[in-house]
Amino acid sequence: MSPRRKLVFALIPLVALWFVVEGGLRLAGVGTTLEHEDPFVGFESTLPLFVLDEDDRGRTIYRTASNKRRFFNAQRFLAQKPAASKRIFCLGGSTTYGRPYADTTSFCGWLREALFVLDPDTHWEVVNAGGISYASYRVAALMDELAGYEPDLFVVYTGHNEFLEERTYSAVRDTPAWWRKIDRRLRGLRSYAVVSRLTRPPELLSTEVDAQLDSSIGLEAYRRDDALAAAIASHFRANLERIVDTAARAGAELVMVTPAGNLADSSPFKSELSPGLSDEAIRAFDGHLDRGRKKLRSGDSAAAVAELSRAVEIDGRYARARFELGRALLSSGDFEAARREFEMARDEDVCPLRARAEIVGISREVVAERGVRHVDYPHLLAEASGEARPPEGAEWFLDHVHPTIEGHQLLARALLGRVHEIGWLPANPRTASQQLDEMQARVVSELDPERHGVALRNLAKVLSWAGKTGEAARAADRALELLPDDPESLFILAVEASEWDEHERAIALLREILWYDPAWVKARLNLGVELSRTGRLEEARKEYLRVIEVAPDHPSARFNLGNVLARMGRRDEAIVAYRETLAVNPEDGDAQRFLAQLTKEVVAP
Numbered sequence: 001m002s003p004r005r006k007l008v009f010a011l012i013p014l015v016a017l018w019f020v021v022e023g024g025l026r027l028a029g030v031g032t033t034l035e036h037e038d039p040f041v042g043f044e045s046t047l048p049l050f051v052l053d054e055d056d057r058g059r060t061i062y063r064t065a066s067n068k069r070r071f072f073n074a075q076r077f078l079a080q081k082p083a084a085s086k087r088i089f090c091l092g093g094s095t096t097y098g099r100p101y102a103d104t105t106s107f108c109g110w111l112r113e114a115l116f117v118l119d120p121d122t123h124w125e126v127v128n129a130g131g132i133s134y135a136s137y138r139v140a141a142l143m144d145e146l147a148g149y150e151p152d153l154f155v156v157y158t159g160h161n162e163f164l165e166e167r168t169y170s171a172v173r174d175t176p177a178w179w180r181k182i183d184r185r186l187r188g189l190r191s192y193a194v195v196s197r198l199t200r201p202p203e204l205l206s207t208e209v210d211a212q213l214d215s216s217i218g219l220e221a222y223r224r225d226d227a228l229a230a231a232i233a234s235h236f237r238a239n240l241e242r243i244v245d246t247a248a249r250a251g252a253e254l255v256m257v258t259p260a261g262n263l264a265d266s267s268p269f270k271s272e273l274s275p276g277l278s279d280e281a282i283r284a285f286d287g288h289l290d291r292g293r294k295k296l297r298s299g300d301s302a303a304a305v306a307e308l309s310r311a312v313e314i315d316g317r318y319a320r321a322r323f324e325l326g327r328a329l330l331s332s333g334d335f336e337a338a339r340r341e342f343e344m345a346r347d348e349d350v351c352p353l354r355a356r357a358e359i360v361g362i363s364r365e366v367v368a369e370r371g372v373r374h375v376d377y378p379h380l381l382a383e384a385s386g387e388a389r390p391p392e393g394a395e396w397f398l399d400h401v402h403p404t405i406e407g408h409q410l411l412a413r414a415l416l417g418r419v420h421e422i423g424w425l426p427a428n429p430r431t432a433s434q435q436l437d438e439m440q441a442r443v444v445s446e447l448d449p450e451r452h453g454v455a456l457r458n459l460a461k462v463l464s465w466a467g468k469t470g471e472a473a474r475a476a477d478r479a480l481e482l483l484p485d486d487p488e489s490l491f492i493l494a495v496e497a498s499e500w501d502e503h504e505r506a507i508a509l510l511r512e513i514l515w516y517d518p519a520w521v522k523a524r525l526n527l528g529v530e531l532s533r534t535g536r537l538e539e540a541r542k543e544y545l546r547v548i549e550v551a552p553d554h555p556s557a558r559f560n561l562g563n564v565l566a567r568m569g570r571r572d573e574a575i576v577a578y579r580e581t582l583a584v585n586p587e588d589g590d591a592q593r594f595l596a597q598l599t600k601e602v603v604a605p
Contacts, residue, residue, distance in 0.1 A: 085123035092157035096130025110412035136239035159259035261354035263342035264393030268319035269351035453482030
């Protein structure tokens, strides 16, 4: 007998044993890794999103668990699915949730209202299962639970939150590409799942989102890491594949939404200079960037393009430079070139809270490869923006990724078209545009303007915290339309005015704020700073003294008072102010230095 035949006969018992083991594991209910586990990360525990309860009519329902309300809208649906009904789950991150508002004005909420208008005879259950800050791996895990609630359709919008939580992917980085392909095939085997669980536990994530931005260091947690970005993209693809497979196993339809973000009116969250630049190159870069921004602010687009192009030539990976060049090109009317720069700015953002080009590309590839119904949201917005197709901006987005109410409505209508394609609607939604317009107008008229104003103001505060003063000011302006004379919104506008050296405007805004809230220490301190910058030293001195009356231990007020007194030639009083500053904060280096300078002058012969 030849060696080859001997090998074949030797393998037959092993193969037979493997078939027996696989069959036994199937009968025992053991699932494959591909079906129920994330090959990249696991979770510390699995707390359900929905729990059983009873409504006021005595019916058994599922409702959002109270311990999930921090991340999810309060939703409910019948435990016993009614006849002649369709159950739709909308999944994703905060866009699906409806941030900065809530479910009512989310695309999920508009879809629900529209379906009732177009087909009132069907019992529609449209459940918003969008989780704030939820990335694709959390969405995929949540789908495992939702698959058990008799779903008819999943609508999935994911891709923006992939970089939000800290992950290392050390196992992925150390594994060759050829083995990862084999590993994917092996994950379809139950025996492999058992071995994998025993020998290779995945990296664990907390039960709920632990975003790096929520940590004490915030943006400082982010550094450019191209290898990490590649691993995250690989994980994203695996998650989309898992989502498609979960929907198929549940016997449910699936519509995936390609993520879209604000290109033209959302600056990068964090920019980072490329390593290896000389001090001279950095000085030249800073000069071009600063001059370019000022030229753009003054309306000189051509000069701005020239300056910012030079900055990009020095360092093309500095996201803010790309963004400002995009703004200059947009102002000059070159939409195509502007779009390229905006996309580069988005992709070079060191804190990438918008779906990068690679994430968007993977989303498109997966739906094409798997034959999944989808809505390409970036293309949808581009078509809706007119023939010129300017880069998407504030007309569609409230911030970096969260659509305006109109943006949500547009997406909901596209999703209606997909529901019609499935065959669930008696007529094409395009023929019912008047009915839908009337429904949307009715819902908008019933919204609480104060609630929405507060949501916009909170959004403005978050953007201001992130250092995005321009975007924060736009959100504050919108908030003031609903909350006239809101002091916090006015304060954000004052901060922006100060950043652009518009001191008189800042002073007027701060005085208006203090008329409404005279005890606001920060506003009064900033007023003193602006007055000092315009040379109105006596007025500034009085404002600092008023701060000290309210907050005697306020070190900044005493230090600024010392500066103003020194500029006024009132040296002895300035010395007292600096000493009082150091009594509160002995480590204040500037106060130490200025005090030393003044006391030296006093004792000099």
